[in-house]
Amino acid sequence: EPEVTQTPSHQVTQMGQEVILRCVPISNHLYFYWYRQILGQKVEFLVSFYNNEISEKSEIFDDQFSVERPDGSNFTLKIRSTKLEDSAMYFCASSGGPRDSSNEQFFGPGTRLTVL
């Protein structure tokens, strides 16, 4: 069964450094998302992406964040200058296959980002 994959599973970085989190969505999906979950808190929406541009973004998704679909398979989240409060689990999701009217979102296993 097709699934969303994410790499790395765990990323440790120093405050102020740039990180890129990578995702490979399900191959025939059209919509892509990033969410984050700070330890012990609820999952929060960051951004959605469709047709090579951002469709919607939350207040969390400020100028430090950017997303890109550099090729036909990868979807990346870049944090330019990480802060301590960026430490969280980051989930990628995809949805919208050709016959999907429910727009069910399928989540990857997550990347745990630790900022020191």
Place this chain on the structure above:
Amino acid sequence: KNQVEQSPQSLIILEGKNCTLQCNYTVSPFSNLRWYKQDTGRGPVSLTIMTFSENTKSNGRYTATLDADTKQSSLHITASQLSDSASYICVVSAKRGGADGLTFGKGTHLIIQP
């Protein structure tokens, strides 16, 4: 502001017992409501999706209900198993299809004891 509230925050039951988890939401406009299961350190996995016109939807031992008038939903788990131990998250979507960002509840942490 769109919000999803869940109760109880945590629940411990014995294996084989049934349980019901609650969700209240204030999301507008309303498109659909989903229940997800999230194992510790893993991504959420969809259990059910219900639109405005659906009152009940089942997926094996999981049965979700939706009352769009009172903006309440419940997830009933029948004959619980040890593998049901996880967080159960109520998620509401405000858009019809497309790239809709979801509003998540904090989840109910369910522990099944042998």
